[in-house]
Amino acid sequence: MAARRRWLDGSAVVWTKENRPRYDRRNQRYPSDLTPGEWRELEPLLPVAQGIGRPRTYSLRDVINGIRYVQRYGIPWDAMPKDLPPSGTCYAYWRVLVDGGHLERINHYLVMHDREKDGREASPTLAIIDAQSVKCGAPQGERGYDGGKKVLGRKRHLVVDSGGRLLAVSVTPANVQAQDGGLALVKRLVRLYP
Template structure:
């Protein structure tokens, strides 16, 4: 519940644009960003401004061509986005920030339990891989995310919505897909197939509906991952999937995770 204290704590009023980074947030990210080469052509635009432009597109949902003039040219921003996407920078930043945020809250850096779930979203006419989710009556893509018990994103994957949950959950469950392997994973009955159980040596715990339940009821630990979906979808570009490629869709998901975690670390600095 929002109070005057919490609103003041989360306020971005002092920034020119609410998606910009504060000095405390940039102090957290700067050591993790790729350093400029000592030789060769010097950068015209600093990494901080380029990253703020990517966060603006992510948060506002505007096209690259409509970036405000205070940011670098859209060709420059988009070029850096593709370079960082292909190098896995957003995923690496997200994993590193999860470890820092867990340590800040007094937890072990590597989580011992995780929760996995999926969300189907519609795509646009941009094209790219898509499918039809018969269960949710949605044509588009499906997002599989794995979070720790506090909702911090660990693994974020995107694929066609036509792929069923028990098949789409295999890549996130594999140990090599996560920088923070867990000893226990919770999921719903859609992940009860053998493929999910054989994807890793860890047997998932299936959280089923209690017998005799009528109507909606909050299930243990299941609400954690649903809350994370809500956090990610507060970025307007994630309300739908506008990206042509799966790689860009996943890069934006990890960028949303970076924005979420770095704000928490910046407030505590």
């Protein structure tokens, strides 16, 4: 059975002659840029301007595309291409999205919306938890030693629903036990998906 990927609009990707142009990213400036359909889904979920301070110099869509470029290619903020908004602007918006909990709320909405499109209950009743220890280079955050895996680095704790939708993620030093990291995520999930 062929694997099927789901997009923001809930449709499954089926590579037919009629469907291929819909998902073609070659017309985008960068493959990480949002398509018009993806932007229509995402824009109402983003924080609105406060109405104080200077007006925006760059469109919010360009800033989000800049953030997605950095996240997609794993580059430093100051290595962004010059045709995207300045790295400082993108990084400031990134911090607002992370620190304000906006990314978690966006993910929560998209998971519930996608589940409803699949004809399932919006809140998942089953979750799958896993942890993975990974080595990390120069310490730019906390890291620890996972004695079982013999890894000095960090541990990713992930929770997905039965359809593979990401429900929660956290990154801890590798010496945090999987059950401890998983328990913290379960407590967070109980608040999000009652």
